[in-house]
Amino acid sequence: MAANINIAKDYTPYPGGRYPEDGKGNGTTFREDFLLPIIRKGERVDVILDGAAGYPSSFLDEAFAGLVRKHGFTPDQVLSAFRFIATQPGFSRFVSLIENFVRTATPSGEQKRPH
């Protein structure tokens, strides 16, 4: 099993969209292909955020908070399974964004709108 997941190299440099029908780089496919196998095995990996051309909130929410909403993991399980690496200028805030999405997600809950 890979010791880390580099989103830009292993998945796409242009993440975007929530669902498979939204196209290549969507959050659901990333969650199911990369994150689920790790968390189901109880492993822990680094997720490298650097290198992508930014992350829309919809992608981050679907990929990471989707583990709570769609698969029933607790926020603590999700956040302890993945360590986020963001050294590129401007990318460290994505870590707090992901943590916030995961912590506010509820099982079977709808995605939250900001307003």
Add this chain to the structure above:
Amino acid sequence: MDLGTVVPAVIGAAAALATSAGEKILSRYFDKSTKRELHRDEDLKVLERVTFEIRDLATAYWSAPVNVGSDDVVAGSIVGRLTFISALVDELFRDKLNLLREIHVAMNRFDVSCTDGEFGGKARVADPGRCRQIEITAYTLVHRANTLRRLL
């Protein structure tokens, strides 16, 4: 030349040299400081300009339902610009972690207002109500950046 003349002359020369060196050091310090302040002001202007570009793109995007022909381009322009200003605020506030954390909160709220929900979705519906939130968070980000910049 007697000692009574030489000593004051030496002291005078030394004082002049010290003053001159001190002036140079101070001048260099203030030049550097002024340049740094000017760069910060320029960065703030860029931040403001690009934030309002994003605001304009995002309000237009959410005012209408999905347009398969142009949505990907507009979404890319929004995410690309957000990534740019995100790097800009990191550079601007990198020396003060408490300020950086505060600006990240404003930055994330603006990002979420623009790119959460069905952003990038092929079944996206118009959501004009979101435009209000985009306006609020855009102005808040710019105001917060200006306020925090005074604390640098």
